[in-house]
Amino acid sequence: MVSIRFPKKNSEEVIDYQLDNQSLIIIGANGSGKSHLAAFIEKKDYEQATGEKRGEKCLRISAQRIMNFDKYIPLKSYEQSEQKIIFGDERFPDKQSAKWRNNKTGSTDWTTSVIDDYNDVLSATVAKINEEYKKFYEDSKNGNVDECRRKTNHLLSDEIELIWNKVLPERKIEFKDACVVAKFPDGEDTYNGNQMSDGERVCLYMICQVMVAPKNMLIIVDEPELHLHPSIMNRLWSILEKYRQDCHFIYVTHDTEFAAQHPDAKIIWVKSFDGKNKWDYEELTNDILPDGLLLKILGNRKNVLFIEGKDDSWDYKIYSKIYSQCYVIPCRSCHDVIDYTRAYNKRKNLHHLQVFGLIDRDYRSQEEIENLKKENVYCLNVAEVENLFLKESILQYYHQQQQISDSASDTLIKNIKKKIIDSFSDDLDKQEDNAIKAGIKYHLSVLPLNGNIAEIKQYLHNDIDKNIDGIKNNVIDYLKTISESREYDKILAVYNQKGLYGSLNEIAASFSRENQGKENITKDFYRNYREFIVRALSSDTELCNIFYQYFPAEILKLNKI
Structure with missing residues (x-):
């Protein structure tokens, strides 16, 4: 269970919302204020935090994101990359003045700032892979046979490839020499992963974001359906939740099918937003939800x-x-x-x-x-x-x-x-x-x-x-x-x-x-x-x-x- 700072219905009062499920789906029509609600949750997590790294337990994956990355992955430490992903700056850990800063206006914009952190996500992935490889080597050298057996096929690189193969079996990927390498399963020819399709690049981004996130994170995903076929999207997030059972997920979407495919998730239907700090919403229950029909109507x-x-x-x-x-x-x-x-x-x-x-x-x-x-x-x-x-x-x-x-x-x-x-x-x-x-x-x-x-x-x-x-x-x-x-x-x-x-x-x-x-x-x-x-x-x-x-x-x- 995790406690989330949440707006009280039709009120400016903020309450503690207890999320006892692993996931919460915030759904509503276009313009109902879903993304603003997701930003509100992250902002309140930031505001109530103390210490140097405020808001370090909440990672929001914005819908306004650039899905391109370089041919060669910039090599950085995991700490540098992680800080850039969560806070927007590897040296200055402050979300408000870094990650959600609008470079054109110079002001803070929690909802529409465009995030360009794909290279940082891959840097964090490579850094964590290298850390695990080093630890595996040391265990092997020191004769820790049981530990090596336990980790065999369970390193981060193995898990990423396994998740990828379950979601997109028609393509193979691997991290090799500071590159993402892609190839067809039955072929020998390879090409750089930055040439993959939009949907494939989104899948890789989401897999790496979630798998390298620190433990016990609240992960907010705005528009999980972006660039993804519904069958791939549902499979992807179901698998990621299984691999990261230490984390809680909040999905922000207008896709009723996505919500219907997550029967174990709590669902909040957002009806309207006053443009400031008030939302009208309802928590849905399963008493009259035949095959997601209610969600289709509300959508x-x-x-x-x-x-x-x-x-x-x-x-x-x-x-x-x-x-x-x-x-x-x-x-x-x-x-x-x-x-x-x-x-x-x-x-x-x-x-x-x-x-x-x-x-x-x-x-x-x-x-x-x-x-x-x-x-x-x-x-x-x-x-x-x-x-x-x-x-x-x-x-x-x-x-x-x-x-x-x-x-x-x-x-x-x-x-x-x-x-x-x-x-x-x-x-x-x-x-x-x-x-x-x-x-x-x-x-x-x-x-x-x-x-x-x-x-x-x-x-x-x-x-x-x-x-x-x-x-x-x-x-x-x-x-x-x-x-x-x-x-x-x-x-x-x-x-x-x-x-x-x-x-x-x-x-x-x-x-x-x-x-x-x-x-x-x-x-x-x-x-x-x-x-x-x-x-x-x-x-x-x-x-x-x-x-x-x-x-x-x-x-x-x-x-x-």
Whole structure:
């Protein structure tokens, strides 16, 4: 555990923050004040320290850093190099007037001063390697066999190469004759390490910074993701933490994936900064963090819409166009949509966003639909999202775009509607059965089950006798009325049948046989219909307006559509 001087939330008061984990992640959107908070921590460590070397237990690796180094590594003592890295000057150990001094203005700037210490990091690395080599030689010469065996393959040079090989196995490096030498694993040709890629040079810099840092340091890393692929970044820092378990790490990032990949870290979400000494922030807990989803939401500035399906589902393809001003997040099921919407709306202290859920109507009763609305979960005005493609106005739009005659369009739509209506009538018993089961399941889910087991059993027995037949009769009467009315839109609102879209191909094929040569309509007329409609939603305002009438007015209104 380490104690950190930290600003109290929304206050200029400074408190002692106890970091009992090895790492802390400070995350927030761009401009939220994350880097200023990291500088604040280092500055307070400097201000409260006494003695000649103030702030010697905190090393902050700035995001404003130059990642170039010389062909030949300057040879210095470890003490000289270490002092330059931590304090900015090997002779004058004062961070405020050396490391964070802006050379252009002459003033101290803890956040934007550009750090150019790569050569010093490599100097410290070479110096420490040489110290270990010398000690190993002396142990060997003095016959300290056990000590030599213990250190074999565990010297700093071995560990750096081992870490490098785990992170970037496609390239080999070694320190040789005051140079960093790089080569391909299967080749003999070598080249100087200063010619490596940006990402490779960043990896080497971070590895050496951490591995040569003095014991028990607080290491603050600003933007650990800079120049690094996410998979490399996560692997790199996980390995470095294992090698330096004596140290504590603070990462400052806006990368939500990085935070999600560190389940053992404490996470502080920074919401805002007043530009002086006040931050608004929250410490996140794991109670509602499914796969880092909370971090993804916090990392964006749009209102959030949870939907059913996957990235390649029709739900997402349509909703991401209709709600383009929202952050649309597909979930595995309607239950996830409901649970996530509830959970995030209970945590308004973490965000200022409006969070909604949008699900298929399925077999839900009007009572269930109205209760879901109270929790910002809304139902589509059709039973399933695929039923939208069967709406008359959307079919008419497609027909117009395909430039078929009005009479052909009317005939196709008339036949499609008859096919769907007749299908619903034929399928009525199954639809009733599924709707009754859904109604009973919902009814039981909202019962107030209190008391002991015997009391609950008696309560359920009485409730079933009293209400289940009523649920059954209401469903049968409701669906029977819709079926007898033969009202197409009402049927699409309650008809759950994944195979309905196939009816379009049957109708097109029948039309083609009966009207050969009269219209440019083949059996494949609707083959790419859905894809065409989704593409058109990206640019055609007319089509978007058609779709809007089938979506919950509450979400459209709240999202300024």
